[in-house]
Amino acid sequence: MSGAVCGPASLVNSMMDLHQGALMLLGPTMNAKVAFELSERLPHLGIRMKEHSNRAMTYATKMKKLGFQVIYPGLEEHPQHDLLKSMANKDYGFGGLLCLDMETEEKANRLMNYLQNFTQFGFMAVSLGYYETLMSCSGSSTSSEMNPEEKALAGISPGLVRMSVGYIGTIEQKWGQFEKALSRMPDSGLFKN
Template sequence: MNAKVAFEISERLPHLALRMKEHCARAMSYARRMRHLGLPVVYPGLEDHPHHDLLRSMVNPGYGFGGMLCVDMETEERANLLLRHLQNTAQFGLIAVSLGYYETLMSCSASSTSSELDEEDKQRAGISPGLVRLSVGYNGSLEQRWAQFEKAIAAFRREAAVPALPSLTCVAE
């Protein structure tokens, strides 16, 4: 490791715990709020997730269930429409296949990070063509970011002409 990388790590490590707590708390808040809007959310912090109890026994209660969540938009076309509104209409996050950034990063998993899997493997893993993965960021206030999300959902619903989506049934491995 070169000196610059070592220095950057030493500068960021002291506040990693604060960033992770915010990352996880926002993911839980978004998951609950998205569910309230009628969106089919997959998040291990929600009690109906098939692995919730197992994960609850393993996680550090101060940090929650992680900063990743998914919303199933059913089709790739609908997923991409939502992603475009989240990024371009509301500036909620960035379409990217990476993780671990202070901005919210989003992707349609079936056509990006999991595109090499065959359909049977995707189905077994619970990856529908319209599964949108969100790595929740922690910049801006929670309420500001939530208002951006609501703006994107409203634009999506107007354009897609759908009031809500059915709830997703999680696929247990």
């Protein structure tokens, strides 16, 4: 993980103040090995992000056709599709994160179990940044401390699966793994038609 402090020079300078500055007091200097590894990855970040977004759009479209409740800003029915389209760089798509609303935690966990353990489509994780596809059931993991009203306001159903789409293997290979997992699942009533 890394980041940058951006803002007016007065803000950045105040944060770098030797005696009172947050940057000086909190020690933001990155480990040299980590900094080197990040610098090695930056030259191809743009290529990776394009593929990340392309695959997310492909999967979102295919998942919707299968009857899943898909939440992805690249789909025209998303309430903020037009806003993002007006702001985004068209070459980089709509991002690599999508959500499937499986309605219940049990259905969400069953889907993720099959995707991870039967076909290796992706991995269950709470972090969503990796070259492999990562999935989490937000309501019972990263957002578990929110109360039901806060979850409802944020649009987090008990069965919301967040998915960070990876970019290894071919799209066809990975989609085949997704379909194979679905074919092995005993409950055909998982999807809304």
